[in-house]
Amino acid sequence: MSERRVTMADVARRAGVSPTTASFALSGRTDMRISDASRERVLEAARELGYRPNVTARSLRTKSTQTIGFVSDRITTTPFAGDVIRGALEAARERDHLLFITEAGGDRAAESSMVHALLDRQVDAVIYASMFTRHITPPKELYGQRVVLLNCLAPGFDAPSVVPDEVEAGRDAARALLAAGHTEGIWSIGGHQAVPATPEGIIAGNERMRGLEEVLRAGGARLDGVVECDWDTRDGYREVAALLAAGHRPRALVCLTDRVSFGAYQALGEAGLSVPGDVSVVSFDDQDIASVLRPALTTLKLPHYQLGRLAVELILGEGPLEAVVHRVPMPLQERASIGTPAEG
Amino acid sequence: MSERRVTMADVARRAGVSPTTASFALSGRTDMRISDASRERVLEAARELGYRPNVTARSLRTKSTQTIGFVSDRITTTPFAGDVIRGALEAARERDHLLFITEAGGDRAAESSMVHALLDRQVDAVIYASMFTRHITPPKELYGQRVVLLNCLAPGFDAPSVVPDEVEAGRDAARALLAAGHTEGIWSIGGHQAVPATPEGIIAGNERMRGLEEVLRAGGARLDGVVECDWDTRDGYREVAALLAAGHRPRALVCLTDRVSFGAYQALGEAGLSVPGDVSVVSFDDQDIASVLRPALTTLKLPHYQLGRLAVELILGEGPLEAVVHRVPMPLQERASIGTPAEG
DNA sequence: CTCCGTTGTTAAATCGGATTAGCAAGTTGC
DNA sequence: GCAACTTGCTAATCCGATTTAACAACGGAG
Numbered sequence: 001m002s003e004r005r006v007t008m009a010d011v012a013r014r015a016g017v018s019p020t021t022a023s024f025a026l027s028g029r030t031d032m033r034i035s036d037a038s039r040e041r042v043l044e045a046a047r048e049l050g051y052r053p054n055v056t057a058r059s060l061r062t063k064s065t066q067t068i069g070f071v072s073d074r075i076t077t078t079p080f081a082g083d084v085i086r087g088a089l090e091a092a093r094e095r096d097h098l099l100f101i102t103e104a105g106g107d108r109a110a111e112s113s114m115v116h117a118l119l120d121r122q123v124d125a126v127i128y129a130s131m132f133t134r135h136i137t138p139p140k141e142l143y144g145q146r147v148v149l150l151n152c153l154a155p156g157f158d159a160p161s162v163v164p165d166e167v168e169a170g171r172d173a174a175r176a177l178l179a180a181g182h183t184e185g186i187w188s189i190g191g192h193q194a195v196p197a198t199p200e201g202i203i204a205g206n207e208r209m210r211g212l213e214e215v216l217r218a219g220g221a222r223l224d225g226v227v228e229c230d231w232d233t234r235d236g237y238r239e240v241a242a243l244l245a246a247g248h249r250p251r252a253l254v255c256l257t258d259r260v261s262f263g264a265y266q267a268l269g270e271a272g273l274s275v276p277g278d279v280s281v282v283s284f285d286d287q288d289i290a291s292v293l294r295p296a297l298t299t300l301k302l303p304h305y306q307l308g309r310l311a312v313e314l315i316l317g318e319g320p321l322e323a324v325v326h327r328v329p330m331p332l333q334e335r336a337s338i339g340t341p342a343e344g
Numbered sequence: 345m346s347e348r349r350v351t352m353a354d355v356a357r358r359a360g361v362s363p364t365t366a367s368f369a370l371s372g373r374t375d376m377r378i379s380d381a382s383r384e385r386v387l388e389a390a391r392e393l394g395y396r397p398n399v400t401a402r403s404l405r406t407k408s409t410q411t412i413g414f415v416s417d418r419i420t421t422t423p424f425a426g427d428v429i430r431g432a433l434e435a436a437r438e439r440d441h442l443l444f445i446t447e448a449g450g451d452r453a454a455e456s457s458m459v460h461a462l463l464d465r466q467v468d469a470v471i472y473a474s475m476f477t478r479h480i481t482p483p484k485e486l487y488g489q490r491v492v493l494l495n496c497l498a499p500g501f502d503a504p505s506v507v508p509d510e511v512e513a514g515r516d517a518a519r520a521l522l523a524a525g526h527t528e529g530i531w532s533i534g535g536h537q538a539v540p541a542t543p544e545g546i547i548a549g550n551e552r553m554r555g556l557e558e559v560l561r562a563g564g565a566r567l568d569g570v571v572e573c574d575w576d577t578r579d580g581y582r583e584v585a586a587l588l589a590a591g592h593r594p595r596a597l598v599c600l601t602d603r604v605s606f607g608a609y610q611a612l613g614e615a616g617l618s619v620p621g622d623v624s625v626v627s628f629d630d631q632d633i634a635s636v637l638r639p640a641l642t643t644l645k646l647p648h649y650q651l652g653r654l655a656v657e658l659i660l661g662e663g664p665l666e667a668v669v670h671r672v673p674m675p676l677q678e679r680a681s682i683g684t685p686a687e688g
Numbered sequence: 689c690t691c692c693g694t695t696g697t698t699a700a701a702t703c704g705g706a707t708t709a710g711c712a713a714g715t716t717g718c
Numbered sequence: 719g720c721a722a723c724t725t726g727c728t729a730a731t732c733c734g735a736t737t738t739a740a741c742a743a744c745g746g747a748g
Contacts, residue, residue, distance in 0.1 A: 054705070056400055060400055061707080093446075352735060378696070397735070401734035404703045405702070693744105693746090705733095714726105
């Protein structure tokens with residue numbers, strides 16, 4: 001970028017040794033014999049000159065750039081982004097790696113071109129991430145490369161996946177309700193089937209519902225009803241309002257995502273029902289609004305940070321990557337929206 | 345990462361020319377004469393072999409890596425992140441550049457080490473970003489480098505800054521209220537002075553208030569009161585509740601940020617006042633909640649995407665960078681929280 | 689027929705390190 | 719006293735491009 005950097009040759013010259021000796025002294029390798037005196041002089045010279053190795057030059061020879069590529073469909077416009085990247089960033093930093101972040105916006109051609117751009121720069125590995133848990137087909141350029149799939153699954157593609165443990169989260173939601181004494185009047189809002197507008201619901205929704213129903217059943221409880229709707233605030237509001245208008249009187253709502261919970265809050269509020277006095281609410285995701293709602297929402301947190309971190313830890317681990325699915329726990333954020341069942 | 349890549353030497357061999365000829369043919373330079381026949385053969389060979397240049401190797405010679413470093417204090421845990429990065433990413437992609445994203449968490453030492461890691465990889469330029477508009481002192485490693493400051497100012501540091509036009513946003517907030525007929529009972533919540541917990545308020549708060557008061561005054565209106573508080577939902581709720589409890593009856597609230605507006609909504613709701621029927625609300629930032637609140641919040645949007653995009657456009661522009669402050673407009677998101685003044 | 693200027697192409701150097709092969713000088717073994 | 723090792727260090731290559739310097743072949747001018 002500007003004034004000439006200090007090179008290893010400069011260091012060698014100052015230390016009065018050959019570049020070869022300087023190289024070995026600096027890399028601290030023990031398989032090549034360097035006297036303590038020479039090593040000291042080289043290190044001293046490097047310190048005095050403020051020498052820093054040129055990673056680009058080194059990479060040309062070693063093939064390792066200490067760099068990871070991160071390809072996602074859309075890292076922004078979704079709460080997913082920040083924490084995943086932060087987790088990946090921190091894990092990478094601990095291992096002296098840097099991250100190339102790219103976003104393809106769901107465009108296959110763009111995706112291929114991004115992967116090419118990464119491979120052209122000799123990245124050591126690539127993290128392929130999806131904003132919602134789903135099945136994907138990696139771009140062909142990724143076949144044969146060192147890859148970890150983040151928040152997505154690709155059966156038949158030889159790479160590990162890192163995804164949230166949705167089934168267990170569903171179980172935990174059930175356990176939280178049971179623990180508070182809820183066994184009747186439990187409704188789920190958001191459903192487990194994908195509706196056209198929310199394909200992202202396919203995996204997360206199904207698995208959450210599976211865990212939820214399993215534990216409720218085992219605990220002698222069951223769902224009074226399953227309301228299918230889009231995973232957004234508007235639909236949450238509308239469906240809960242409709243539910244109440246139809247004369248139902250739920251004691252507990254399991255909302256499949258926080259946005260739906262927010263809508264449910266609005267509908268309950270307008271109907272004069274209080275949370276958790278009249279109705280308990282348990283939710284999933286732990287988006288920003290969850291802690292800011294009144295009362296604060298009890299929800300199962302998507303472990304974004306951990307997903308990002310684990311993906312990097314796996315990818316920078318030793319040895320070949322195994323095509324295993326790693327399920328990361330979704331911790332329960334206990335706040336104020338679950339109470340004991342209302343009388344009546 | 346895996347099987348040997350096709351090199352330029354492979355292409356040259358196949359085309360039956362020297363690597364030199366292949367290089368010139370592929371780079372399409374006209375200052376070196378290559379016959380059309382040779383050029384065609386080289387291009388054909390490259391196509392057949394699926395040749396892609398090794399950017400790392402090229403960079404060693406040319407010093408240009410087609411890569412930009414992005415250093416921020418904290419890109420996550422703030423709505424700031426996503427869109428800024430998306431803007432930067434898209435602008436970079438249009439110019440065939442890739443972005444190294446790093447985050448230092450406000451730690452000076454970490455910041456220096458991140459900048460080193462970037463410079464060691466020969467990045468062409470560095471974007472130094474802050475999550476809130478503020479004055480900063482860039483790490484010394486950045487002096488003499490090609491830098492653009494994003495969402496921050498560093499007087500005395502020779503680099504352009506890209507920041508939101510807060511003063512004009514304040515003016516626009518005032519214009520929106522005046523246009524709806526508001527001239528009395530206008531209060532601002534959030535204040536213009538920094539309170540300890542929100543140093544980020546210093547610049548944004550002051551400038552927004554300056555623009556706001558300037559236009560209100562010019563329009564024959566004024567603020568009935570300025571409430572100072574932290575820029576969060578809790579404080580917004582508490583201060584507006586207190587305001588109402590004290591017997592005040594505002595007709596319009598200018599909340600300095602959406603989180604404060606959300607708190608204000610809650611307090612107004614509990615007091616039985618409707619938005620915008622009884623009280624109009626205009627806000628700043630356009631965070632996620634803004635469009636999801638009921639009624640949807642009219643707010644001045646922080647131009648995150650544009651900030652990121654402009655930073656990259658400047659940095660990849662021709663010629664030296666000038667230490668100019670670029671102010672990016674904050675567009676008014678007209679939604680449903682401003683009405684005509686209540687009778688009263 | 690020689691000199692000069694084009695034209696098209698290539699050998700060789702370069703970028704900044706990592707790595708391999710080899711070379712002196714000093715030790716040890718017998 | 720001489721081969722066989724060690725020890726400590728360096729010359730030379732290599733990585734995959736870009737770029738400089740030079741060179742052969744040809745055509746036109748004088």
